Amino acid sequence: MADNTAPPPFDDEEEQKDDEDLFADANERRKSSEVALDSDSESKPADTSSSSNTIIQPIIEAPNLVSGSVDKPQIKVTQSSTSSSKTESRTTNSHDEIEVEDDEYSITIKVTDPHKVGDGMSAYIAYKVLTRTTIPAFRKAELMVIRRFSDFLGIHSKLADKHVHLGIVVPAAPEKSVLGMTKVKMSKEESGSAEFIEKRRASLERFLNRTAQHPVLRNDPDFREFLEREDLPRSTSTSALSGAGVIRLFHKVGDAMEKITFKMDESDEWFEEKQLQVNALDIQLRKLHTSVETLAMHRKDLSVSTASFAKSAAMLGNIEEHTGLSRALSQLAETEEKIEQLHKDQADQDFFTLAELIKDYISLIGSVKDVFHERVKTYKNWKEAELTLTKKRENKAKLETNHKTDKIQQAQEEITEWSAKVEKGHDDFEKISDNVRKEVARFEKYRVIDFKNNVVQYLEALMDNQQKLIKYWEAFLPEAKAIV
Structure with a gap:
């Protein structure tokens, strides 16, 4: 703004x-x-495209996780993508003007087909990640990989460790839900947890698309590997009880104490x-x-x-x-x-x-x-x-x-x-x-x-x-x- x-x-x-x-x-x-009475389709979003800025809004319908139909609204994921736009947003400050320019490449990511793998407390939900892009750094224009929730947490952790200390905003990964996943693991049928799974699927999709919007993050080798590599090594440092999890907890406590004890004399x-x-x-x-x-x-x-x-x-x-x-x-x-x-x-x-x-x-x-x-x-x-x-x-x-x-x-x-x-x-x-x-x-x-x-x-x-x-x-x- x-x-x-x-x-x-x-x-x-x-x-x-x-x-x-x-x-x-x-x-x-x-x-x-005029909307027909028997129409189940939703209204199209506002067209915000102009000669200077193009907004692509892929529409993702919630998949039916069981044989019975589970009606869900279409979830629209806003993603910025340009074909040759020169639109820029400026903020005046005491030093210079800030310019935000879109580049000529595009990338769209969809997270689909959530399905349960395994039984009991060792079970987990796997997701299909589909990517379409014109970025030359990627191996192919269309990619498909299977990822589990810990993989998403792992890529967020890697990006945060590499870029946050440089002042780059890394979108937050979806929060863990011990209660929700326990219900998924203990339930014999996915229908009982379909709403939780759909919410998580949609949040994971938004996380990836927001990350892909950033010109620095989407060209990060780890992010490209996450979208391209089929046999991605399992991320084991995302657990709260792991060694890395304990270290992250201590860092958070240290940062909280530092915010209290140190006050910067802001001159800007x-x-x-x-x-x-x-x-x-x-x-x-x-x-x-x-x-x-x-x-x-x-x-x-x-x-x-x-x-x-x-x-x-x-x-x-x-x-x-x-x-x-x-x-x-x-x-x-x-x-x-x-x-x-x-x-x-x-x-x-x-x-x-x-x-x-x-x-x-x-x-x-x-x-x-x-x-x-x-x-x-x-x-x-x-x-x-x-x-x-x-x-x-x-x-x-x-x-x-x-x-x-x-x-x-x-x-x-x-x-x-x-x-x-x-x-x-x-x-x-x-x-x-x-x-x-x-x-x-x-x-x-x-x-x-x-x-x-x-x-x-x-x-x-x-x-x-x-x-x-x-x-x-x-x-x-x-x-x-x-x-x-």
């Missing part, structure tokens, strides 16, 4: 204007087409403003996520209550002696059954279109905070090197004063060594500061794109359901009036 002038973190007028544009866009789309207003904005955005998104999850839960409860009402109306119609009233009650039951499905579909839209998007961005904000902290750590190392250099120079001065000529040469070598460390620390701090600026600009650019696409998609689906609801009641009304 970067402009040529640095606005306050949140501008009420701008938000109101954006909201009006979204609603206007959605309404115009509704005027252009841009960084100070962005950190405040990111913190405020994090708080508000968490509140919104809680509200949307509550909304989805209430819609599911409404769906259950509507089904109960339909059943009661049908039973009453069966015992009613009056022919007209009996027929009307039966029609009312059928109408309520249709409305029950509408409530269920809308609850899925609430979750998959809004709640999951918000959850993804809460995790992404955590990744943005991580690179801010890495910048602070780099600054601390630089200043500690300067302090050590000062002490080495003072030590040399004392040796010269006391005429200890035999130790002066060693002291001078130490000064030369620490002078190089100070210079390197300064260079590292400048580099990571520049990278963080670019990463924040990239984050803001795709945040606007993702939220616009998903909000428009959500509004179109909501209006589809409302139009169907009206038509259902319009079809029932003559039956009610016909009672004599």
Whole structure:
């Protein structure tokens, strides 16, 4: 959401204007087409493509994990891909302008066909990862590999270790769920855990596509190997009880203590403003996520209550002696059954279109905070090197004063060594500061794109359901009036 002038973190007028544009866009789309009553397809997302920017939104339908049909909403994964675009997003700061440019290559990743492998507590879910790309670094344009959940955690760990300390934002991997996987492992049929498996599949797909959006991460050898190599070695360091897991836990505790004990004297207003904005955005998104999850839960409860009402109306119609009233009650039951499905579909839209998007961005904000902290750590190392250099120079001065000529040469070598460390620390701090600026600009650019696409998609689906609801009641009304 970067402009040529640095606005306050949140501008009420701008938000109101954006909201009006979204609603206007959605309404115009509704005027252009009529949704049939028997249509199960969802509305298409807003077309945000222009001559300067192309957004590819592959539509992934939830696979049926059992022989019975399990209806799920289509999950749209927003991925940036360009064919020759020159669009750029700028943020004005005290040093220079930040430019985010798309390159000429594209990559689309789909995670499909989740299936259970093995039995008991040793069982796991395997996923098929399909990749289509025009990036020359990849061996083929189309790739297919089988991966398990620990492999996804492994590639995230590798990317984070290599790039986060440089100021590169690595999208967070999906969280582990001990309870969810225990149910999967102990269940004899996959139908009992189909919803959990589908949620995880969709989150893994979004993780890979967000990673592939980044021009640095998608060219990383480990990431290419993850998408290309069929016999990928199993990642054993992702377990919380492994040696690497314990080390990661200690590092997290150390970082938490360092955040409390060390406060950086920020001299750059841009960084100070962005950190405040990111913190405020994090708080508000968490509140919104809680509200949307509550909304989805209430819609599911409404769906259950509507089904109960339909059943009661049908039973009453069966015992009613009056022919007209009996027929009307039966029609009312059928109408309520249709409305029950509408409530269920809308609850899925609430979750998959809004709640999951918000959850993804809460995790992404955590990744943005991580690179801010890495910048602070780099600054601390630089200043500690300067302090050590000062002490080495003072030590040399004392040796010269006391005429200890035999130790002066060693002291001078130490000064030369620490002078190089100070210079390197300064260079590292400048580099990571520049990278963080670019990463924040990239984050803001795709945040606007993702939220616009998903909000428009959500509004179109909501209006589809409302139009169907009206038509259902319009079809029932003559039956009610016909009672004599």
